Amino acid sequence: MKIVFTAKGKDWHSEMDPRFGRTEFLLVYDEEKDELTTYDNSDANRQAHGVGPITAQKLFDLEPDVLITGNGPGGNAARILQKGDFEIYTGAMNMTVKEAYDKFKNDELSKF
């Protein structure tokens, strides 16, 4: 399973970024390969408006099975993400990426 996290840093110990569109990084964890890959999102962050759809596009390109984020996507991003073939879990804020992953595994996050 391929899981994407919105995060403020590049590794398991990084804090989760509660924001979707303006997240600093997208971290992709490939469970089969046990591999964590980092994608910098600062180019989206430089935009004044419309970052939700830009980040959503990036997410689609990553072809994940699951997205784990904090507050959840805003209106525009949510409309796009609902077309995706993956599940979204929210409520992963004020914790590290590792903690968010554990919570997801224990079914402690809310499904969007």
Next chain:
Amino acid sequence: MKEIVVISGKGGTGKTSITASFAYLAENDIIVADCDVDAADMHLLLMPDFAHQEDFYSSEIAIIDQDTCTKCGECKKICRFDAISFQEDEYKVKPLDCEGCGYCANICPVDAITMEKQNDGDLFISTTKVKSTMVHASLNIGAENSGKLVAKVKSTAKEIAKKDKKEFVLVDGSPGIGCPVVSSLSGADYVVLVAEPTVAGIHDLKRVRQVVKNFNIKSGCIINKADLNKEKTTDIKEFLQEEDILHITDIPYDENFTKSMTEGKTIVEYDDKKLSEIIESSWKKILRLVERKEKS
């Protein structure tokens, strides 16, 4: 560290007056962030000193290089903002009308148009009259607030809160339901909705509730001027119950609300008792709610 965001949807409900009062009561225990940048006015009540200033770049503007331009006029034809004029045998960009979409730069057959970053205004880090740190911004003429600017104000406030070990960031949110509001809400721990019992007030409360719902953030509502239209106040309360929003308090209409403003004072500084007591108990209630959430 917890982030409390105050929003209203509709303008004129008393959002900033109430937020400034909360900030006054909290003194130096919090960091204040004014994200209502289009019509920033919390500084009128909290008297920040504008000590630290930095330029803020957000939007872009089209620039036409006259030496390269072949005067084909394609840019003028496609600009949906009507921001390109033809004067004195030259195509020129009207800076106030250009939205920075970049369409013209994209279609120009000779690449005569470039998009340049525009200085949209100033970001300030100040000390308020109650010695708290306040992050705020002011826009240049014709510039608009954006999700990016709000994100910048909020992240600056949060960094300072972390550094100074403050437990709360109090955010005066942006109006409406657009990009700046989404940015105001994203990352928040608690939302305070300030509503008023009018047709427009209820309409806008419902609209902004939809945005908050997306983010799955706990929220409470203050009904300001609640005694002006009891029927509509009842309607709001029913809506709050349906939506599982906590009704924090009712504030009655009181001329001291505006009188305090004209003297550049927060309500809790100006008002004798009644209003101040309501606002103070609301603030305490909000703090309890935010802390309780952490424990649960």
